[in-house]
Amino acid sequence: MKINIVCESVILQKTLDSYLKDYISNYEDCDFIIADCIDESFNKPICLVTFGEDSDIRRPIHRESLFNDLEKFNKSISEIPRINVEKFNNILDMNELENLKKSLDSINNLQDDLKDNTNQDALKNEIENIIRDFTDRLYNAIKKNNQ
Numbered sequence: 167m168k169i170n171i172v173c174e175s176v177i178l179q180k181t182l183d184s185y186l187k188d189y190i191s192n193y194e195d196c197d198f199i200i201a202d203c204i205d206e207s208f209n210k211p212i213c214l215v216t217f218g219e220d221s222d223i224r225r226p227i228h229r230e231s232l233f234n235d236l237e238k239f240n241k242s243i244s245e246i247p248r249i250n251v252e253k254f255n256n257i258l259d260m261n262e263l264e265n266l267k268k269s270l271d272s273i274n275n276l277q278d279d280l281k282d283n284t285n286q287d288a289l290k291n292e293i294e295n296i297i298r299d300f301t302d303r304l305y306n307a308i309k310k311n312n313q
Contacts, residue, residue, distance in 0.1 A: 167240050170196035178202055185232055211243045
């Protein structure tokens, strides 16, 4: 069992360091992380240490209960099938896919609008109004700065 400890509480960090000194490992090599808060950046199992009921290790910590809780946690994560994440590195995440879909939808909608002549005229008028408004604002800003 290789453990990495990441706690916001300095006292908790020191206590766990002293109890688990023979099991402490760096982040890359550890089997799981013991933490007192959940950090989304961790890509390893998190053994949570809090006062709450959802905790894997309940506080206050006692040496015997700590090792019992760690054995239970280690057993529970060893039963979870592992997925080789490396083969998914080139796949876009869901946010990127959603953004691409929105971009394609907006392009398709614009193409549909351009096909319809009445919408094309309205779109052309809208663009002309925007450009005219921008030109007026730009002229006024330059004129104001030169005075």
